Amino acid sequence: DVKVTQSSRYLVKRTGEKVFLECVQDMDHENMFWYRQDPGLGLRLIYFSYDVKMKEKGDIPEGYSVSREKKERFSLILESASTNQTSMYLCASSLTTYQPQHFGDGTRLSIL
Amino acid sequence: QKEVEQDPGPLSVPEGAIVSLNCTYSNSAFQYFMWYRQYSRKGPELLMYTYSSGNKEDGRFTAQVDKSSKYISLFIRDSQPSDSATYLCAGGATNKLIFGTGTLLAVQP
Numbered sequence: 001d002v003k004v005t006q007s008s009r010y011l012v013k014r015t016g017e018k019v020f021l022e023c024v025q026d027m028d029h030e031n032m033f034w035y036r037q038d039p040g041l042g043l044r045l046i047y048f049s050y051d052v053k054m055k056e057k058g059d060i061p062e063g064y065s066v067s068r069e070k071k072e073r074f075s076l077i078l079e080s081a082s083t084n085q086t087s088m089y090l091c092a093s094s095l096t097t098y099q100p101q102h103f104g105d106g107t108r109l110s111i112l
Numbered sequence: 113q114k115e116v117e118q119d120p121g122p123l124s125v126p127e128g129a130i131v132s133l134n135c136t137y138s139n140s141a142f143q144y145f146m147w148y149r150q151y152s153r154k155g156p157e158l159l160m161y162t163y164s165s166g167n168k169e170d171g172r173f174t175a176q177v178d179k180s181s182k183y184i185s186l187f188i189r190d191s192q193p194s195d196s197a198t199y200l201c202a203g204g205a206t207n208k209l210i211f212g213t214g215t216l217l218a219v220q221p
Contacts, residue, residue: 004155031207040120042213043156043200050207058208090155097207098144098163103155 002027004104006091012110019078021107023091032074033092033101034058034066043090049074050097081111115139118201118212127221131188135201135212138182142203142210145177147186150198150214159199160186191219 007022025032033048035058045058047066055066063085067075074093078085088108092101118135125131133147144163148156160175162168168175176185184201198214 040213043211045208048207094207098204100146100158100161101209102158103148105153105155108153 002029002093002102004091004093004102006089006104006107008107009105010108010110012112013078013081014112015081015083017078017081017111019081019109019111021076021078021089021091021109023074023076023104024072025074025093025102026072027093027095027102028071029093029102030071030096031094031099031101032068033094034064034074034076035090035092036060036087037090037106038087046076083111085109086111113138114212115210116201116203116212118215120213120215122216122218124218124220125191127191127193127219129191129219131186131191131195131217131219133186133188133199133201133215133217135184136182137184137203137210139203139205139210140182141205143206144204145175145184146202146204146209147173147175147184148200148202149195150200152197156200193219193221195219 034046035043049068091104094101147160150156165179172189174187201212202209
């Protein structure tokens with residue numbers, strides 16, 4: 001089974017802090033994704049990566065950046081956290097294009 | 113208009129009922145479709161994945177896609193209390209998946 005592991009289940013940070021969310025997958029998948037999930041809005045794509053050091057913006061990239069230095073690890077960075085970034089953050093991976101995405105259990109991030 | 117529309121529910125059914133969950137979509141470029149199940153405080157778990165119009169069955173679950181009317185459905189037979197969760201539909205083109213907002217299902221024992 002595919003395992004996607006997110007480093008923290010719950011995280012509390014302060015406004016203006018730089019925040020790092022980490023994600024690791026163990027199945028040699030090419031593609032990795034970061035989403036945020038908010039009530040009434042569903043899952044929205046922030047960034048995705050289709051190869052090491054390659055990234056593309058999703059639908060809501062503002063205020064975020066990403067890093068993929070190794071194939072198995074994809075990091076989401078909140079450059080200067082703001083209260084409107086309080087959300088559930090979900091990481092996913094897929095083998096290649098058109099293949100199903102497999103999700104981690106999420107990080108519930110609160111920005112105070 | 114959202115690209116994928118899904119009734120948020122909640123939908124409450126008795127144990128053993130047949131459940132029908134539905135989504136409509138507007139993007140003609142969608143090439144594949146998925147259904148995910150999400151339990152509270154967990155990530156989405158893949159249930160069904162299909163490329164084409166028609167039906168796909170896996171145990172108690174049947175996914176149905178009608179590309180002509182842009183309509184996707186998930187049927188759950190002999191529903192169980194353990195099926196209580198939020199169900200997310202999604203349509204995809206190349207790497208991007210567009211999700212519905214999810215339907216909350218409660219199966220009452």
